[in-house]
Amino acid sequence: MNSTTATSSLTAPRRLRTTGGLLLALVAVLMIGAPLAIYPLFLIKILCFALFAAAFNLVLGYAGLLSFGHAAFFGGAAYVAAHAAKVWQLPFELAVLAGTAFAAFLGLAFGTLAIRRHGIYFAMITLALAQMIYFMAVQMPFTGGEDGIQAVPRGYLLGIVDLRNITAMYYTVLGGTVLGLVIIWRTVNSPFGHILSAIRENETRVTSLGLKPERYKLIAFTLSAALSGFAGSLKAIAFQLASLVDVTWHMSGEVILMTLLGGMGTLIGPIVGASIVVGLEHFLSTSGLPITFIIGLFFVVCVMMFRRGVFGELKALLDRPRA
Template sequence: MANFAVAEKAPARSTASLKGALLILLIAAALVAPSFVYPLFLMKILCFVLFASALNLVLGYAGLLSFGHAAFFGGAAYIAAHSAKVWGFPFELAILSGVVFSIVLGFLFGALAIRRHGIYFAMITLALAQMVYFLAVQMPFTGGEDGIQAVPRGTFLGLVDLGDTTSMYYVVLGFTAFGLFVIWRTVRSPFGHALAAIRENEQRATSLGLNVERYKLIAYTLSAALSGLAGSLKAIAFQLASLADVTWHMSGEVILMTLLGGMGTLIGPVVGATFVVGLEHYLSTSGLPITFIIGLVFIACVMVARRGLYGELRARLASRAAASPKA
């Protein structure tokens, strides 16, 4: 009996050790990274890490495949940029305005979409997002194909000049860490366990008395809010909100990040977003077809590591730890 107990605890200890080591490594790397890498590039990684993690909340934990999250990301970017440049909002209020917009839009979209399942849910979210893209093209305040440029960064809490790129990086890092903490607390709460139950067997969850639609709507709205936070940060950091942020390609790209890293895990989207953004950056001057290469990488990942890069590593370490006591 003792051997069986050790065998059951070993995978859990191995996974916990892996998570702890990766977390410490990520924190240390994030703090010292501006000394070695251009901060603007790092801020792009952070924004997409938060965006992919927000999508993972509904895709990996609630089982909802949304093809419309670019509406929240890009829509919030436009609102935050307009608030800062035209209305003169300080940094904090500009970010808040983008997040509030995403919350309202996420609630409305979710209320319509969660009544359908599977591919029908995905198509509804895509159609709704395309409506937002059409508005971004037509509305006069968005600047059309030029977007909103020269967005002022302002100051953080009236103390930190965000015109300094390194200072802006650490502010973005702080907001990203806050967003990831919210996701971590959510998935480890009773609410998160209820989402997992709905993902695994929605009919059984309903029979147990869970209000499935309410749980889905809350998760979708929270995911939209965090996506809006990522989009708002990107607009202020890069001083630009453009149509590229709200296209369906953006929704597909962030899904790719989540799948490559490993959906249903906290660290997977971090790995996937860092990998994709880094690959795009370093291939941008090579003259090679970036989309084609990323597609090949995705195919290879699906064939070799179906759980994603981090998900596959975690599963293999857990299986080795489970087998070692028997040896």
């Protein structure tokens, strides 16, 4: 991921910052008012995938690692959270925490293995490891095989707010997503985040400065896995379902597309991408057109024609000095 994603927040002009601030305020107002106009469950889906894509972007866009196995964290955490809420009858917060912790642990394990190899091998190893989790999910009894874990109780937020109310559930997920995005934003703009970008641009040079790139990559990968798991757990509880769909390699591919389509290496990009892909699938699901084919077509078009993604192109347009 070289020159195309090189613009970091350090070089972003002030004009973009103010535009971004205004945009953010607008989005905040829209998101708070949205359930009045749009079906909340659909919005929840967008939020969960936006967080998932943003978490994925932490490794692809900032650390330059192409993981082809993020579905394992998203879907794996969904199973754990659903099981915790349904069978162990843990409260909402603890169920989500259990899912997130599982994803973090899995991320640490995957990362430790995959970071031993570079570039293209990294992608293949993460894909293979995630497929292993998929086969386990198919066979293990607690996942419920093809049926998945159904009728997961939503419970109460902090023991008070009844989450069976869909609006309450929406605002809870909104809060969770914002929390996750703030963590990502803080990480990217910290010294740690700058070292990550430096590793992406020139790993040898970072090593020569006396830093250990492997350690940074592993921390970023684990954090990304944990946040993906957080998103997956929220989705499982809100939809009251954990199923095989979320652990398939198609899902790993979809999150790559969301990030690529929106613009990798930007904070807003993955959120834009996730909204487009989820919206598109929602629209296609009733049209009878083959979804997989169209997702593939989007991939080809993105890679061939606009590698910076929707937001990346927009940003480039704004960055261009006025004549």
